[in-house]
Amino acid sequence: MAVARASRAARCRQSRNNFARPVAGWLEQDLPGLGKGYKTVPIMNEPHPLTEAIIAGRSKDVAGLINQCLAAGEKAGDIVEKRLVPGMMTVGEKFKRCEIFVPDMLIAGRAMKEALKILEPLLVIAGVKPEHRAVIGTVEGDLHDIGKNIVAMMWKGANIEVFDLGVNVRPAKFVEAVKQHQPKLVGLSTLLTTTMPAMRDTVKAIRDAGLAVKVVIGGAPVTQEFARDIGADGYSPDAGSAVDTAIGLLQAQA
Numbered sequence: 483m484a485v486a487r488a489s490r491a492a493r494c495r496q497s498r499n500n501f502a503r504p505v506a507g508w509l510e511q512d513l514p515g516l517g518k519g520y521k522t523v524p525i526m527n528e529p530h531p532l533t534e535a536i537i538a539g540r541s542k543d544v545a546g547l548i549n550q551c552l553a554a555g556e557k558a559g560d561i562v563e564k565r566l567v568p569g570m571m572t573v574g575e576k577f578k579r580c581e582i583f584v585p586d587m588l589i590a591g592r593a594m595k596e597a598l599k600i601l602e603p604l605l606v607i608a609g610v611k612p613e614h615r616a617v618i619g620t621v622e623g624d625l626h627d628i629g630k631n632i633v634a635m636m637w638k639g640a641n642i643e644v645f646d647l648g649v650n651v652r653p654a655k656f657v658e659a660v661k662q663h664q665p666k667l668v669g670l671s672t673l674l675t676t677t678m679p680a681m682r683d684t685v686k687a688i689r690d691a692g693l694a695v696k697v698v699i700g701g702a703p704v705t706q707e708f709a710r711d712i713g714a715d716g717y718s719p720d721a722g723s724a725v726d727t728a729i730g731l732l733q734a735q736a
């Protein structure tokens with residue numbers, strides 16, 4: 483029994499190491515440091531009960547715990563950044579260490595979405611006419627949308643009308659959406675090292691189509707250096723700074 487468990491964990495570690503390897507050699511060359519796979523965070527020792535609920539995927543506990551945070555005077559944005567996001571980071575670390583598996587990530591993802599659904603109305607200004615427009619999406623091949631959804635929410639809260647194209651978005655679909663909605667800003671998100679080339683392809687497609695938009699990229703594996711390399715106009719490491727980057731680029735265009 484113990485031998486079977488050990489060999490399962492060993493197989494898991496082997497396959498995850500393979501996954502983390504850079505694609506076709508070019509990333510390692512272009513981005514020293516990415517070869518190790520991913521930015522990582524330590525697992526929290528004593529997480530907040532809300533963070534614990536996210537890690538354990540206890541969706542039904544989320545509303546009550548959020549209300550407790552709000553009653554204690556915490557701001558919605560701080561609850562996202564300080565309570566929820568660290569929970570997902572811990573989930574990622576545990577997955578990488580082969581302590582949990584894809585279904586556990588899915589369940590944690592559901593709890594996170596439940597929490598964001600509750601907090602969204604508090605983050606978005608209601609009834610104010612948006613000053614700017616943006617298109618956002620997760621690039622082709624990538625199904626992760628939690629970070630992208632938080633950025634979309636924060637942008638809406640900063641008075642930007644956001645057209646969210648969802649996940650696994652082809653470069654041509656970004657081009658079509660820009661033609662249709664005429665935004666001044668496009669946001670691209672990716673969580674996988676293997677889909678970073680799709681981000682490059684998307685920026686290229688937007689440039690080749692001659693569209694006058696600023697492109698901001700983000701997501702755990704990407705960096706400022708990568709943004710520069712693929713010809714994006716901006717990079718943000720988190721949703722809070724994605725607002726500053728967006729506003730900076732939009733004002734520079736006005």
Ligand code: B1M
Nearest residue numbers: 570574591625626627628629669671674675700701702721
């Ligand atoms: Co996936 N997954 N996953 N996963 N998953 C990661 C990304 C991973 C790091 C886990 C790990 O190994 N430690 C790893 C990628 C490794 C790598 O690429 N080197 C991984 C893997 C391997 C996979 C699969 C391949 C697993 C498999 O099937 N064997 C598979 C791929 C599927 C696919 O996309 N084709 C997969 C699937 C999934 C689920 C579907 C189960 C689920 C996603 C649910 C969902 O999104 N609806 C899932 C989850 C939940 C995760 C982790 C645990 C959490 C992701 C998350 O929501 N983070 C993740 C580990 C991790 O992130 N540490 C992991 C919280 C979120 C708030 O952070 O998205 O980084 P993040 O967003 C931040 C910033 O990055 C930034 O702002 C956000 C808020 O501050 N940001 C932007 C993001 N986008 C931005 C855009 C901007 C600006 C800033 O401007 C436009």
